[in-house]
Amino acid sequence: MEDKKVIGKLQSAKKRVTNFEEVELGYTDEEAVKEANRCLQCVNPRCMTGCPVNIEIPQFIKALREGNLKEAYEIISKSSSLPAVCGRVCPQEKQCEAMCIKGMKGEAIAIGSLERYVADQAIINGFNSVKPEKKNGKKVAIVGSGPAGLTCAGDLAKAGYDVTIYEVLHKAGGVLTYGIPRFRLPKEIVEKEVESLEKLGVKVLTDVPIGNALTIKDLQKEYDAVFIGTGAGLPKFMGIEGEDANGVFSANEILTRINLMRAFAKGAKTPIKVPKKAYVIGGGNVAMDAVRSLKRLGADAHIMYRRSMEELPARKMEVEHAVDEGIVFDLLKNPVKILTDEDNNITGMEIVDMVLGEPGEDGRRSVVEKEGSNHVVKCDMVVMALGTSPNHEALKYSDIELSDRGLIVVEGTKTSLKNVYAGGDAVTGAATVILAMEAGKNAAKEIMEKLS
Numbered sequence: 001m002e003d004k005k006v007i008g009k010l011q012s013a014k015k016r017v018t019n020f021e022e023v024e025l026g027y028t029d030e031e032a033v034k035e036a037n038r039c040l041q042c043v044n045p046r047c048m049t050g051c052p053v054n055i056e057i058p059q060f061i062k063a064l065r066e067g068n069l070k071e072a073y074e075i076i077s078k079s080s081s082l083p084a085v086c087g088r089v090c091p092q093e094k095q096c097e098a099m100c101i102k103g104m105k106g107e108a109i110a111i112g113s114l115e116r117y118v119a120d121q122a123i124i125n126g127f128n129s130v131k132p133e134k135k136n137g138k139k140v141a142i143v144g145s146g147p148a149g150l151t152c153a154g155d156l157a158k159a160g161y162d163v164t165i166y167e168v169l170h171k172a173g174g175v176l177t178y179g180i181p182r183f184r185l186p187k188e189i190v191e192k193e194v195e196s197l198e199k200l201g202v203k204v205l206t207d208v209p210i211g212n213a214l215t216i217k218d219l220q221k222e223y224d225a226v227f228i229g230t231g232a233g234l235p236k237f238m239g240i241e242g243e244d245a246n247g248v249f250s251a252n253e254i255l256t257r258i259n260l261m262r263a264f265a266k267g268a269k270t271p272i273k274v275p276k277k278a279y280v281i282g283g284g285n286v287a288m289d290a291v292r293s294l295k296r297l298g299a300d301a302h303i304m305y306r307r308s309m310e311e312l313p314a315r316k317m318e319v320e321h322a323v324d325e326g327i328v329f330d331l332l333k334n335p336v337k338i339l340t341d342e343d344n345n346i347t348g349m350e351i352v353d354m355v356l357g358e359p360g361e362d363g364r365r366s367v368v369e370k371e372g373s374n375h376v377v378k379c380d381m382v383v384m385a386l387g388t389s390p391n392h393e394a395l396k397y398s399d400i401e402l403s404d405r406g407l408i409v410v411e412g413t414k415t416s417l418k419n420v421y422a423g424g425d426a427v428t429g430a431a432t433v434i435l436a437m438e439a440g441k442n443a444a445k446e447i448m449e450k451l452s
Contacts, residue, residue: 001107002034002038002446003105003106003107003109004107004395005035005038005108005109005110006023006027006031006034006035006038006110007110008026008027008028008031008113009024009025009336010018010023010024010025010026011023013321013324013325013326016183016296016325017027017295017296017325017326018257018296019183019296019421020182020183020264020293020296021182021183021185021186022182022183022184022186023183023321024088026113026116026117026120027113027114027116027117030124032064032113032114032117033064033347034063035091035109035110035113035114036061036062036064036114037065038102038109039058039061039062039065039102039109040101040102040161041058041061041062042101043276044056045058046099046100046101047096047099047109047111047227047240048096048097048385049098049099050093050095050096050097050098050099051079051096052095052434052435052437052438053079053080053086053151053434053437053438053441054079055076055080055096056075056076056078056079057077057111058098059070059075060072060075060076060114060118061109061111061114062300063075064117064118067120067346069118069121069122070122070125070127073118073119073121073122073127073129074117074127074129074130075288076118076119077129077130080151080437081129081150081151081153081154081155081193081196081197082147082150082151082152082154082176082193082433082437083115083116083118083119083122084116084119084120084122084187084189084192084219085147085176085190085193085243085433086112086115086306086433086434086437087112087114087115087116087117087118087119087120087275088112088116088184088189089113089180089184089185089187089433090109090432090433090434091315091432091434092111092317093108093315093317095434096111096112096325097109097110097111097112105234107435108252113384113437115201118408123189123192123256128196128199129154129158129196129199129200130158131159132157132158132159132160133159133160134160135160135161135162135201136159136160136161137162137255138161138162138224138451139159139161139162139163139164139222139224139227140153140156140161140162140163140164140223140224140225140226140227140447140451141163141164141166141219141221141223141225141226141227142163142164142165142166142227142229143166143210143216143226143227143228143229143230143394144165144166144167144168144174144225144228144229144230144231144394144424144426145165145167145172145173145174145194145204145206146174146175146176146229146230146424146425146427146435147174147175147176147424147433147434147436147437147440148227148228148229148231148423148426148440148443149165149174149227149229149424149440150165150172150173150174150193150194150197150426150437150440150442151437151438151440151441152227152229152341152423152438152440152441152443152444152447153165153197153202153440153443154197154202154228155260155444155445156199156447156448157197157200157201157202158200159448159449160445161447161448162201163201163202163203164202164203164204164205164207164223165202165203165204165205166205166210166211166214166219167204167205167206167207167208168208168209168393168394169206169260170206170207170268170377171206171260172185172190172194172204172206173190173191173194173414174229174231175231175233175433176190176433177190177259177260178255178256178259178260178308179252179255179256179259179289180255180259180289181255181258181259181289181292181293182259183292183296184318187259189272195284209393209394210394211393211394211395211396211398212393212396213242213255215356215396215397215398215407216228216395216398216400216417216420217397217398220417220418220419220420223419224416224419224451225419225420225421225442225447225450225451226419226420226421226425227413227420227421227422227440227447228395228408228415228421228422228423228426229421229422229423229424229426229436229439229440229443230390230392230394230395230396230424230426231389231390231425231426231436232388232389232390232391232425232426232430233252233388233389233390233391234388234389234390235250235251235252235253235384235386235388235389236384236386236387236389237250237384237386237442238281238335238384240335240336240337240338241335241337241338242338242339242340242346243338243384244342244344245338245340245346246340246343246344246345246346247275247345247346247380247381247382248338248346248381248382248383248384249381249382249383249384250383250384251280251282251286251289251290251383251384251385252388254272254290254293254383255286255290255292255293256288257270257272257291258272258297264293264296264297264367266353272297273302273398274294274297274298274299275294275299275379275380276292276299276300276379276380276382277299277302277378277379277380277381277384278291278299278301278302278379278380278382278383279301279302279304279330279335279349279377279379279381279382280294280301280302280303280304280383280385281304281305281335281382281383281384281385281386282305282384282386282387283304283305283312283313283314283393284305284313284314284385284387285313285314285315285318286385286387286388287303287305287314287323287385288303288314288318288319288321289316289318290383290385291303291322291327291383292318292321292322292325292327294381295325295326295327295382299381300328301327301328302327302328302329302330303322303327303329303330304330304333304334304351304382305326305330305331305332305333306332306333306334306354306367307331307332307354307356307364307365308328308331308332308356309331311356311364311365316378330377332353332354332355332356332367333351333352333353333354334351334352334354334367334369335349335350335351335382336351336352336374337349337350337351338382339376345379345380346379346380346381346382347378347379347380348376348377348378348379349376349377349379350374350375350376350380351374351375351376351377352369352373352374352375353369353370354367354368354369354370355367355368355369355370358364358373359432373448387430388425388430389405389406389429390406390407390425390426390429391431392426393415395408398417398420399416399417400415400416400417400420401415401416405429407426407427407436408426408427409426410420410422410427412425412442412446413427413439413442413443413446414446419450421443421446421447422443423436423439423440423442423443424436424439424440427439
């Protein structure tokens with residue numbers, strides 16, 4: 001068997017920085033079968049232990065290589081409500097692929113690429129996921145249509161529950177729609193995944209601000225159970241002087257305007273004034289998404305991160321793509337002040353050099369400022385990509401218990417309120433799509449155990 005995985009084609013870096021079309025083009029039929037044939041079909045598949053939603057990985061790969069695409073999709077769909085999403089944005093290299101036996105003496109099976117291929121073929125050929133069981137007369141409300149809410153809804157609908165999703169924005173998908181750029185996750189894919197849930201009987205109500213139009217208490221009266229999956233959409237800032245300047249944004253705002261409001265398109269109703277030189281502060285996936293989006297708008301786009309390239313928390317693949325696209329990485333540097341003109345327009349930043357120290361208990365190296373290293377860089381936009389925290393507007397008037405960090409307190413996924421469950425970033429703080437899906441799956445299981 002081949003030791004090296006099959007790599008699908010990409011848009012060239014030169015071309016893709018001029019558009020918002022998907023960077024990775026996916027496998028051809030021949031490439032998918034070739035990669036599937038590398039799978040060892042282990043008797044005790046370690047890859048499954050690395051999958052947060054427990055997809056039967058060897059089984060779907062076996063069906064794929066035998067030409068049974070519909071069966072492969074049905075196997076994945078038993079465990080995952082969002083396979084076309086997961087195949088694109090799930091960090092497989094740290095999960096299922098990290099556990100792959102094949103990776104011990106070569107390269108791991110490209111499980112994510114195979115999942116994406118199967119899911120995309122299902123969309124192209126109109127395959128349906130597993131059929132739902134007979135309706136059981138129980139009603140569940142889902143607050144938030146991000147990955148946690150969609151997963152919880154899908155699992156409940158398959159089991160015969162009457163499920164209604166309430167979404168505050170005008171489109172469903174949560175962070176999948178407003179946060180992740182279309183060059184990584186086309187919005188048409190998110191829409192198709194939502195449509196597949198609607199085919200299971202899930203009702204999706206948009207433009208409904210829970211906490212205002214309706215409260216959690218209202219939902220408790222109408223439904224047998226409520227799941228809260230409102231995510232973590234409240235951006236964090238540094239608290240340095242000048243952060244209120246014109247030209248300072250959160251990554252959330254930049255990405256929402258580009259992804260949800262299509263600010264990149266000609267004639268957009270909410271356009272973004274393209275900066276000459278923009279700095280995105282941070283080193284995670286959101287920072288990569290923001291800086292690569294600004295590059296596509298035409299900006300001289302820089303990442304500023306206070307640690308080195310080795311400590312960047314973003315996915316390795318996204319960092320490599322950013323480097324190929326000409327993103328400038330200003331590492332071991334940190335802003336201490338935003339500089340402005342008399343009209344409060346940003347003119348630059350005062351920054352300091354940073355020095356790496358010894359690793360802490362979490363394994364990450366500490367950083368300290370290099371004394372006397374202050375200097376100025378010019379720019380006309382600064383984007384803060386420093387993480388997010390939950391926005392609990394939906395929880396108003398509910399008296400739900402919160403932790404000192406402002407996170408919903410749960411036991412398992414059960415909150416302090418009767419028949420109210422929660423999961424995802426609203427409980428853990430900002431994390432990955434797949435971990436939010438795992439939380440939604442766990443909540444669905446708990447709800448079913450309670451209501452059965």
